[in-house]
Amino acid sequence: MGLTLTEKILSAHLVEGEMIKGTEIGIRIDQTLTQDATGTMAYLEFEAMGVPRVKTERSVAYIDHNTLQNGFMNMDDHRFIGSIAKKHGIYFSRPGNGICHQVHLERFGVPGKTLIGSDSHTPTGGGIGMIAIGAGGMDVAVAMGGGTYYITCPKVVKVELTGKLQPWVAAKDVILEVLKRLSVKGGVGKVIEYCGEGVKTLSVPERATITNMGAELGATTSIFPSDEVTYEFLKAQGREDVYTELSADSDAVYDEIVEINLSELEPMAACPHSPDNIKTVDEIGAMKIDQVCIGSCTNSSLMDMMKVAHILKGKTVHPDVSLSIAPGSKQVLSMLAENGALAIMLEAGARVLESACGPCIGMGQSPNSGGISLRTFNRNFEGRSGTADGQIYLVSPELAAASAVAGVLTDPRTLGDMPEFKMPEKFNVNDNMIVEPVPAEDMDSVEVLRGPNIKPFPTSEPMPETIDAKVSLKVGDNITTDHIMPAGAKILPLRSNIPEISKYCFAVCDETFHDRALSMGKSIVIGGSNYGQGSSREHAALAPLYLGVKAVITKSFARIHMANLINAGIIPMTFANEADYDRIDANDELMIANVADQIKNSTTIKVTNVTKGFDFDCIVNFSDRQKEMLYAGGLLNYTKNNG
Numbered sequence: 001m002g003l004t005l006t007e008k009i010l011s012a013h014l015v016e017g018e019m020i021k022g023t024e025i026g027i028r029i030d031q032t033l034t035q036d037a038t039g040t041m042a043y044l045e046f047e048a049m050g051v052p053r054v055k056t057e058r059s060v061a062y063i064d065h066n067t068l069q070n071g072f073m074n075m076d077d078h079r080f081i082g083s084i085a086k087k088h089g090i091y092f093s094r095p096g097n098g099i100c101h102q103v104h105l106e107r108f109g110v111p112g113k114t115l116i117g118s119d120s121h122t123p124t125g126g127g128i129g130m131i132a133i134g135a136g137g138m139d140v141a142v143a144m145g146g147g148t149y150y151i152t153c154p155k156v157v158k159v160e161l162t163g164k165l166q167p168w169v170a171a172k173d174v175i176l177e178v179l180k181r182l183s184v185k186g187g188v189g190k191v192i193e194y195c196g197e198g199v200k201t202l203s204v205p206e207r208a209t210i211t212n213m214g215a216e217l218g219a220t221t222s223i224f225p226s227d228e229v230t231y232e233f234l235k236a237q238g239r240e241d242v243y244t245e246l247s248a249d250s251d252a253v254y255d256e257i258v259e260i261n262l263s264e265l266e267p268m269a270a271c272p273h274s275p276d277n278i279k280t281v282d283e284i285g286a287m288k289i290d291q292v293c294i295g296s297c298t299n300s301s302l303m304d305m306m307k308v309a310h311i312l313k314g315k316t317v318h319p320d321v322s323l324s325i326a327p328g329s330k331q332v333l334s335m336l337a338e339n340g341a342l343a344i345m346l347e348a349g350a351r352v353l354e355s356a357c358g359p360c361i362g363m364g365q366s367p368n369s370g371g372i373s374l375r376t377f378n379r380n381f382e383g384r385s386g387t388a389d390g391q392i393y394l395v396s397p398e399l400a401a402a403s404a405v406a407g408v409l410t411d412p413r414t415l416g417d418m419p420e421f422k423m424p425e426k427f428n429v430n431d432n433m434i435v436e437p438v439p440a441e442d443m444d445s446v447e448v449l450r451g452p453n454i455k456p457f458p459t460s461e462p463m464p465e466t467i468d469a470k471v472s473l474k475v476g477d478n479i480t481t482d483h484i485m486p487a488g489a490k491i492l493p494l495r496s497n498i499p500e501i502s503k504y505c506f507a508v509c510d511e512t513f514h515d516r517a518l519s520m521g522k523s524i525v526i527g528g529s530n531y532g533q534g535s536s537r538e539h540a541a542l543a544p545l546y547l548g549v550k551a552v553i554t555k556s557f558a559r560i561h562m563a564n565l566i567n568a569g570i571i572p573m574t575f576a577n578e579a580d581y582d583r584i585d586a587n588d589e590l591m592i593a594n595v596a597d598q599i600k601n602s603t604t605i606k607v608t609n610v611t612k613g614f615d616f617d618c619i620v621n622f623s624d625r626q627k628e629m630l631y632a633g634g635l636l637n638y639t640k641n642n643g
């Protein structure tokens, strides 16, 4: 029986367990990446592990999220990360060099290798045939130290692409179609593997748009084969030496098959407030818009920008619209400057931003009250833009640019003939903004620079015999990590200071949560399904840990957040009977007797609602390793205990 590409790469990296779907496997990690908003914690954790030099083939620290430098905190964090990287063998991509996923694809990604990154959009690397997975900072720290990374051996979904995209229909529309069909929960426990004749019609940046936004399916990752298109891309980056051809066997067996005829797709948008709330432009109609933002790790490649420049050429941005453009990397921006496309954008009235995450993480460009904003990004969760009632639509760069000129949502197919946009034969390669680490023998000469905002992470206690705690919060379905631990210009500078950032924990849902949780001392949070979707930020577990949350009981969890809770020593449990969700209210007292014994002996444990006088069952399906971590009070304690 043939193998899928996913199975080939995973089995070549298997160090623990067996390739049995649904069971825990441990894999060897070849590369890691971090970004600044999750990086400070990840490097503090790496330091705490006491490993002098990273043991991966390549580890890169990027600065791209928090670049406003509002106050001393951002720059202190950057200097901390830069110095710790230099000391411990990590490459450092300086602020201004670009968004981690875009730069990693350009300069470091290698087909067939494994990559984990402390950012949920790490699957962008699947665009060149990597198994690239988003993870919590602690998992990345462990991988940097040469430790194994654990995942549930995934099911593999084949997305069979046929046909060819029509002019002005984009790779973004492909992933929006997949989201429409599978939903934001549809990828949980699965890898999405793209195959079929249509694959070769897509360039590497187009493939990367699709694998990037596969994160919104809740998938473990997404992957394309590595073929002649991959070779040409790597060659144009001067990196053809890392190329290997990779694809699934022709008789590979998949768990699910989705067929998409590229020729039949139309321009689409993900409507507020979920990436799977998909409508075609026709269905939405000529809606008046207030803002357009082009960029982010989903859509900021040179090709995307060239299409935008073509649409803006000789035009002026509509007077009622604010258009911002953030090219994904220094490479993209400098090529746009050289070939004149940047001047076209500026002439049209675009506000060109630095190559960073910017508006995607709410660092400026928040829309007006109730404002309608078209964005080429990947997430449109409520409040993420920085404006609580902002209406965010996720679209392709083509649709965004056409609409910015017209002032209303505009089908780019009305623009007439589309010229052929060709990938360059040579990209501008200049890695002068990537700082190499010092050789191991010189590491003692590097001083790690710590600013006063960098506080140690919260400590967690070993699991108590009995958990007896009140419900500090009850929330509904699809709670994102942007609800649990919001980002944005005000809060992001506090990522290195858990006590401070905890003041904003769950503030989107309930501003009184912080004070109540602290005064309760210990508490339990109740959630609906797909709890913790979105970002990989471990702050969404560390802040609740600091505030005394001992367990979270939900209908279901998103993958990365569940792993982060276990790493923090907070017990994630799911209702055995979902109807019990309705029988629990905020402030109810819940008791779980003999927790450790219950978890050890069964996958179902008994919880008592002391206030209402009934028992209910919860599922705790942990691997032995996860149980040990929870007994110890999290991954750091567990690692220390195991020497």
Ligand code: MIC
Pocket (backbone or CB within 6 Å): 037, 038, 065, 118, 119, 120, 121, 134, 361, 379, 487, 534, 535, 536, 537
């Ligand atoms: C995001 O897109 O939500 C982020 C900001 O990149 C996060 C990481 C973070 O919160 O720092 C992610 O995707 O993991």
Ligand code: SF4
Pocket (backbone or CB within 6 Å): 065, 099, 119, 121, 296, 297, 298, 356, 357, 360, 361, 377, 378
């Ligand atoms: Fe940055 Fe947005 Fe991409 Fe997250 S999704 S890495 S915030 S550009």
